[in-house]
């Protein structure tokens with residue numbers, strides 16, 4: 001019994017060290033890694049399409065997208081940025097070796113931003129560090145404003161909450177303020193971006209934030225001042 005526990009701890013530490021190494025490797029090349037988590041259908045792929053559209057003229061972008069089956073999301077993203085699908089064949093989350101293996105498909109040369117869309121799921125992905133610098137969770141207005149407290153690990157390990165589908169607010173019983181209060185109870189320093197990928201509301205602020213965080217993380221002296229982030233959500237334990 002004791003041996004089993006020891007092996008699990010060793011494995012977890014090894015995974016954490018691998019993720020830290022990956023983060024550092026890409027950071028040295030000038031790549032800022034942003035990972036998106038959410039329940040299925042919250043708008044991750046749509047947000048990445050709109051984000052790529054805005055950042056692409058200035059930055060080299062690659063997108064890796066995880067799903068249990070189909071290449072649909074990569075096909076949707078392809079007109080906006082180099083994109084590769086990671087099909088897990090049943091697993092409910094991405095793992096670092098899969099990301100490493102897929103990376104060359106989108107990074108023929110150096111990337112400024114690597115976006116990783118994880119499998120739609122609010123539970124399993126939260127326990128895995130993929131070496132991201134920034135972990136972003138989407139909560140759409142159609143899901144209910146009570147979700148942060150019900151899925152605390154996903155919110156606790158994220159630095160940013162995107163409240164998506166803001167254009168649907170008039171039609172759904174969702175309070176942005178209640179959702180933010182609930183999320184702050186599990187992650188006090190959470191940063192929020194309420195936005196609509198459909199109308200474009202909030203997208204400029206979101207993209208400006210990504211650019212600032214990249215500059216800050218990579219130590220660009222021209223970086224604009226921006227808000228402090230809590231330590232990366234990568235330091236996760238089971």
Ligand SMILES: Nc1nc2c(ncn2[C@@H]2O[C@H](COP(=O)(O)OP(=O)(O)OP(=O)(O)O)[C@@H](O)[C@H]2O)c(=O)[nH]1
Nearest residue numbers: 039040041042043044045046120165166196197198
């Ligand atoms: N009204 C509205 N619909 C949106 C918005 N963003 C996305 N959608 C719609 O929501 C549905 C799901 O969007 P996706 O981008 O596929 O969501 P996802 O999180 O990538 O889904 P999975 O990859 O399956 O987990 C699609 O029909 C989108 O058109 C938005 O801002 N407003």
Ligand SMILES: [Mg+2]
Nearest residue numbers: 044045073117
């Ligand atoms: Mg998707």
